[in-house]
Amino acid sequence: MKDEKETLRKTDESIHVMEGFDPAILSDVPAPVVSLYIPVHHSEREERRDIWDRDMFKDLMKDAERTLAESYGKDAYKGILEKADYLLAHPDMPLWLHAGEGLGFLMGNDDVYVYNLFFAPEPMVAAGDTYFVKPLLRNFQYGTEYYILELGNDRFSWVKGDRTHVERQQLPREVHDFFSELFANSDDTAADMKKDELGALDYITLEGHMGQYHDHQSRNDVKKEDAAQWFRYVNKAVNDYLVRDDTTPIILCCDEEYEHAFRKVCTLRHLLPEGIKKDPAGLDGKALLEESLAVMDGIRDANIKETAEKFGADAAHGKASDDFDAIGMALAERRVAALFMVKGKILPGGFDVNTGTVTFDGNPNPVDDGYIDPAAPDITDAFAQAALAQDAHIYIVDQDQMPTASPVAALFRYAE
Known part of the structure; x- marks a missing residue:
């Protein structure tokens, strides 16, 4: 037993x-x-x-x-x-x-x-x-996790999201203490209760990922110079206590009138250039998720398009190819920077990552959007695993997003 x-x-x-x-x-x-x-x-x-x-x-x-x-x-x-x-x-x-x-x-x-x-x-x-x-x-492949910095002129919150949901994070004690030293009403302390004020830090969780943001009372009217100082403090708190060495992308969500002022003082390395130009107080969980995915998908599509457009010029200088043997050799030599593959395309055959040799099994160009034959290894999957091992970017896209008519294409780190 x-x-x-x-x-x-x-x-x-x-x-x-x-x-x-x-x-x-x-x-x-x-x-x-x-x-x-x-x-x-x-x-x-x-x-x-x-x-x-x-x-x-x-x-x-x-x-x-x-x-x-x-x-x-x-x-x-x-x-x-x-x-x-x-x-x-x-x-x-x-x-x-x-x-x-x-x-x-x-x-x-x-x-x-x-x-x-x-x-x-x-x-x-x-x-x-x-x-x-x-x-x-x-x-x-497209960085399905992200943070959202919800920002007002007197409070902020920190949200974690992925492709399916967003969830407000409880801020760590260090952030709590940091703002308590700076602002009298930064915590729900007894002193704050006497003032009938809510804190500058928002700990409310998106209940069931669909709850309201936070129907809050604001501090007294905040002057522009006070708001600028507030933005610097938020920037420092996020940098020092929330992200540190985390490379997850950050989406800024704030009223458009505050965006420029925050970005002017911002030193967050992974803050995305495109944000949500809306007051977070007006977004519930569902709306926040939709807005966030629109930002992430827009950046993804722009990145795919930019990389695909480089293919022609790079191919002319030996730095890109849609030839299977050339891609296989480049993978063996660990010099693939980006690999494109068509979604749903299965290429039965083998690939030897040590020699770069590619062998096809039967029809070299089938399309199988359904069940995958468990007995047939897939060349493109082997390519993908080899590309992962050398930190290459991998794009699995529709045919109309491919840089060529081939089901596979690659951009190299340097020419042969």
Whole structure:
């Protein structure tokens, strides 16, 4: 009984719910592995959503097991099956209960990495020597996490967001103390209560990600010079206590009349040039999410367009190509700066990251928007993993956003 409990404990500890995508987990992974993706049904058959999703997981694992049995003895993937059974037997795990639009599982004998997806993937499974990660790249490729600095002329709040929700963060004690020393009404202290004033720091959480911002009383009319000083203090508080070495992009949300004054004193390295030019007091959670995604998507699309437009000039000087062999060699030499791939394009075949050799299997240019054959490795997925290992930017886009008619294109760090 004790041994059984210890086994269950170790199994539970081997299942990791990931906040971001770390390419390091792709290195030196002992084969075999299973990559499994399922959509999560929030409205359809809501009364038995968990059963519906777990049944899909179970069916895909049966497909994976059949594929693994063709190439491996059962002991070679025993750990994968044990972890899958554990996941199915524990429907109360947070990863099931708090799922977004989809879930991705990278499963090995030793560890399982679980990803909450902001989009609903096609049900798919791949089993073999390497993980299949392209759906994850779509989830993480454009910086899906961000902060929002909600700013007024006498108060501010700090919000964390992603593709599916925004949530106001409780400010740390250091910020609390910092402003208490500067402003008499910066905290809900007894003195403030006597003044019938609310504090300059807003700790209200967006209830259910949809609550109102904060219907607050303002301080006395704030003069422009006082507002400028306030903005400097906010800038310092965010720099010193909230971001430090964090590289997550920051969206400024404030009334347009305050934007210039804040940006004039701002030293936040990762503050985005485009912000939300609206008073945050007038935005509920849903509106704030929509405005934030519009900013993030606009920057993403502009970045894709700018990089794609560089392709022609760079190709003329040997610094870009849409030739598979040339891209494979550049990946082997670790000199790919940006990799473009068409969304939904599957290219069965192999890629040797050490030699750069690319081999095609059957039709070299199929399109498969649905189920992925777990027995067929995908060249583009292998390209993506190699690009990740050298910190290249990866863009999975529609064909009309590609720099050429080819399903794959790359820009290099330097010419051959």
